[in-house]
Amino acid sequence: MRRVFMLWIAIAVIAGAPALAQQAIVKVGFVVDVTGGASSLGVPERNTVLLYQDEFGTAQGPAGPVRIQYIITDGESDPTKAFIAAKRLIDEERVAAVVCCTTSPASLAIIETVQAARVPNISLAAAVQIIEPVQQRRWIFKTPQTDRLMIDVITDHMRQRGIRRVAWLGFDDAFGQGGLVEFEKIAPQKQIEIVAKESFARASTDVSTQITRAMGRNPQAFLIWAIPPGANVANRNIRDLGIMLPVYQSHGVANKTFLDLGGATVEGTLLPAGKLLVAEALPDSDKQKPVLLSYLERYEGRYGRGTRNTFGGHALDAMFILKPAIERTLKQGIRPENTGGFRTVLRDQIERGTKELVGITGIFTYTPRDHLGLDRRAAVMIEVRNNNWTAAR
Amino acid sequence: MSLSQQIAQFIASGFVNGTIYALLGLGLVAIHSVTRVVNVAQGEFAAFGALLAASLLAQGFPLWPALAIAVAASAILGGGVHRVAIRPARQASALVLLIITIAVHLALKGILLLLWGTNPYSLPPFSAGPPVRIASAVLIRQSLWVIGITALVLIILYLFFTRTIRGKSLRACAVNPTAARLVGIRVERMGTLAWVIAGALGGLAGVLITPLALATYDMGLILGLKGFVGAVVVGMASYPWTVAACIAFGIVESLGAGLISSNYRDAIAFTALIVVLLWRALSTLRIGLIISEEAAQE
Amino acid sequence: MTGSKIWLLAFVALLLVLPALVAGRISLSIFLFIGLYSLIVIGLTLLGGHAGQVSLGQAAFYGLGAYIAAISSLRWDVSPWLGLPMAALGAAVIAYVMGLPIFFLRGHYLVLGTLGLNIVVDVVIRNVQHLTGGPTGLTGIPPLSFGGILISGDRAYYYLIWALVLVALWCGRNLIRSRVGRALAAIRSSEVAAATLGINPAQYKGLIFATSAAFAGIAGALYVHYLSFVSPSPFAFNFSIDLLVMSVLGGIFYLPGAVLGTAILTTLREALRTIMPGLLGSGASAEYEIILFGLLLAAVVVLMPRGVWPVVARALGLNADPRAADGVPEAAQVTIMEAQAAEGPDPAAGAEPLLRVDGLEKRFGGLLAVHNLAFEVRRGEVYAIIGPNGAGKTTAFNLISGVLRPTRGAVSWRGRPISDLAPYRIAALGVARTFQTPKIFADLSVLENVMVGLHRGLRTGFLGSMLGFGHREEGAARSEAAGYLQMVGLLSRATEPAGGLPFGSLRLLEIARALATKPALLLLDEPASGLSAAERRDLVRLIRQIRQAGVTVLLVEHDVSLVMGVADRVLVLNYGEQIAEGTPATVRADPRVIGAYLGEEQAS
């Protein structure tokens, strides 16, 4: 039995080992959901960081280049696990900043921790509560568009089409709830009536019951707030039941999976998203176009054509924002070993120095009052045509 | 849509879901009746079958051979799990065996994740065509395939269990393992056979549902759980009653979600389940303590 | 100082210095969560290991505690310190109310019932959005504070949580070794036997379920105050599975196993998270983690089906069995004679028989096991029922002791009908019994088996037991139990696990246990079967001794010679039919009896 203990001690030593090596490097910790329910978001996020970690691996300091190390941890789509992972990055790796997390509940779960530890955090999740009220969220920024912004774009499009009665079909989780809250706020302002509110689970295999119920209220369109594969199940069920009403989806389906799974059933589906999906069709005058095309070339070159999705973009935006901020911090003469000081200055640099920064999701300008930094330019309506993303009319 | 139309639709979609649960429930009963194991990893057989079929199809296999290979592979996987993980621990308590199947569930899930990643996969419907109207309910063609193939499987299982000596010996192991050994039936081998059957049924459920609902590496647990519900309600013993209970569970789930609230879909279904269980428990208690204690020791 | 105390002190010392030890290297939050989960798993160990009730719904109570604490402090401005007991109490009350019906379920049904409960709670939390914040959850929950002292930061919660873990371990240990703990272990071994000794199984199962829920509730409350955030996903049933795995991994029968299993599972996961990227490249790990985790779990459980703790305990030179610590009990003080003499004369003596069975019938499906059985047992006699196997004697016993409900007919005790009473109520009236196949509580010591018989005579309740009260009572009970053991000649084996006794001794132990309930009527079900000739002689002597002490005995046996030797009156059954009744001499001469026993040809 002694051997069992030795094995255990060995594991403990190996586990503790990385903490022992302390060099003059700047560490950035990512907590993304590689497994679990949000993995279709987390995996492209991870992939993007892996793709860019070398290019963004050095910061020019006044005393020469300093290495930036990116540490990726799996949040397992569970707020507690993400919390522990973030804690370990902060306490053990002494990272200068964390990029956490993929989902809203996990991002909310670490708020107090990063606030108390005084570590800048960039969240990759949508909910607006993550950064508001800003006074209590000084250390937290985010890169994805908020649900509010997206719903704004969708409802405008609906009005334009003359749609007044909408059936809501959303996930029964934080993502679905976050969308519904905003939709309920914005819809009345635009004279849109929510005639049905149905929910379904992420793992649902059949949503036809909910659709049937909603159809009882004579909607003019469906708004589905979900991510694949659940989003596909709902979309497909609508078409399977022979319903030909317009279907709106959220930005949560802006990935290849949705198209692959959807096939003919998602033809004509409308969704709001960043410009990434339709980058080629943008006018050359668009400031984001070259950045988008370069990312696409790299990402699709590595992971295959049509694998583009906005989530990897959110992660890349965090890298876009962090690297210059780290360089500015180094320029102020702050040594990375001075973890506390470095974090504080880094936060200020992110807040003050991120101006008109052209990213994948949009063009970022952070201020002490705005930790989202995006405006309406960050989203366009997209329609699925010929199993591909096209700009919606 | 009128209320009666809606109800018809709820029942129809509940029925189809229940049929899928039934395939998983049948596998659980086969395993439990012969080896006394509650198999948490049952749903993984479905996920494996579905993902394998999708990959084979992508490799250019025609649909039906791909499905057949996937189901056969799931069957082999089932037998393999019994040989590797269950048989070495057959003397262990029911609780330890349960934990072992949890471990198997995790390991299989990890392997599926490794091989197929987190992306969902889809299979084409087995035949193309517009949805079919039955009464006032709309059923897409794949639903008919689900029901038809399940019915066929039930008939095959029925014939196997009642017409062949192998099937009879399998039942004999479940009814009275000691007596089975005394007539020369190798109960351990029958255990493997039961797992093979369960694996095949799981794989079949997987390939049937994927054209409806897409396959992911982690689809198994929830599917298996619902099959478990149907199987346990009727005492983990009877094949036909398991099918009936699973279909009833699917319909209750669908009606509850449709008529009361889709938000409370699972809560309604599981509350109904607890009520059924209590009713069963209380009716046993009326006979007396000893009977229920003996029932618990099964 | 014993080995176990030294190790305990070492463990506490390690806990104390750990924060300083790991500072800057390993995040304290991991150890904090080990403590937090340990709290829940300790409850699960008490429930699953000691009471034998497997729950797959423990995460629901963790969640209920979390939401009670969050909502009370955030929405109702209740002081967080009050929130902690409220969370515990709330979870416990809900568990008790829901648990009482659920505990009618057994085996797989119980697992499924608790699982269903977990899912229902999860769905409700997600949907009562105005209270719970729905799936997104609630932010800004205040940290715990006590009289102005704010508990915040990892260290403060670390010490608080581990202090509570130690308290929980202490409470759990007290409970296991108490009257209540024995009752729970008895229920786990055999609910029937426990009930016939006067224990109400449903009540105890409900209480232990509530206790485990309270532990989980406290953990939930600590969780939300530590994170200052709560959302429903950590409380889904997947986590219940995790918790069960932790407790089985560590050893579900051992309290230290709860902490060990939690520690192993948590550190293993974290270690894999750290090691795997090192081996396979950054971010490429998650897939292998799950596989490796599953394989390791399977291997550990297959190789150590009783969990890791017994192995560790052996390596540390400890005895894993929490009960083995006590020494040999003191000499006997009390005997059955005195107990009975104190009861005084029966007011109804003479007027009414002690036990009266009237037209009793029991049907199992198509089988008629007992048919129109009628007899009376008078106070102070030894009344025997004989008959061939399958004549329905044991079924009759089960009907009298309330273990089975008759299809027809009545049993009355001192003139009062009792056939509708639960077995533990019948036991409380003064009816004790043994079983044809001894239903011994195999995991308890021989002495403890007898102490379960004393259960109704002892006072210390559930809470009192947990807080370690009732030492004096326990001491007296041990001596008394030793007295009964001496009477049946088993005192020398008092500290051995009862499961290891030879068969003949099991019968004697069962009789001693039944006597400890101080019965007015003792039912003996085939006490001689399986005994050697010498043991039979001892048995006859014992039965006579019991009779002399004033205890009425009802005996079922098919060893005719033994019955003839001890009985005052004999009833002879043959296939559900009463063919003779009377003194041994009369019965022996009855041609019908000779016919039934020796074959008709010889009788003629």
Next chain:
Amino acid sequence: MMLLEVEHLQASYGPVQAVRDVSLTVGENEVVAIIGPNGAGKTTTLSAITGLLPARGEVRFAGHRTTGLSPEDAVGLGISLVPERRQLFATMSVNDNLLLGAYHRFGRESREAITRDLDDVFALFPLLEDRVDDPAGTLSGGMQQMLAIGRGLMARPRLLLMDEPLLGLAPLVIREILKTLRNLQDRGQSLLLVEQNAKAALEIARRAYVMEGGRVALQGETSVLAQDPKVRAAYLGGHVEPAQER
């Protein structure tokens, strides 16, 4: 050569060492009985011989050492047990129970041979044929016992072990079963019979062993044993303690 030879057999049933030292033999075409009170170790002896329980000591069948073999193998060798309390497949039909009795012959022998034996069993127990499709559990006790014997015979055993075939049966049924046993005896079937009903057992067997406390207490020709005062005392009472002592 004896068909079955058992020497110094020891076996435990759970914590109980039920068989301490048993030696016995059964010859070809011989009917041997083991009698003794409940708990004497009779059933455990049979279980140990068939391999249902692990055993120590020496068991030889037809000259081969078979100690520690499994019951599945025992059937193949030609040892078949009609177990205590019948152990039928209660929810399965009479026909299925009988067919399963011949389980180890499927694939080795022709279907016809098995069907022939099935008819044979029905000839032996005509009552069973009327209930051929009924579940075994719905039969009366006597018919269940007949079915159990029939199932044992379907294995075509060289030696048939029977555990308490008369247990819990009405006198009329007992006579019926005894008649069948004699019938089998006449056909040359070797039988080892465990029975509490000493009277009946001594009547049908040629030799008998009397067990007590896990050991063989007496053995010999049944005609001699039946007259032994000790045997009579054990089954008529008065052996343990004289009643007059009180």
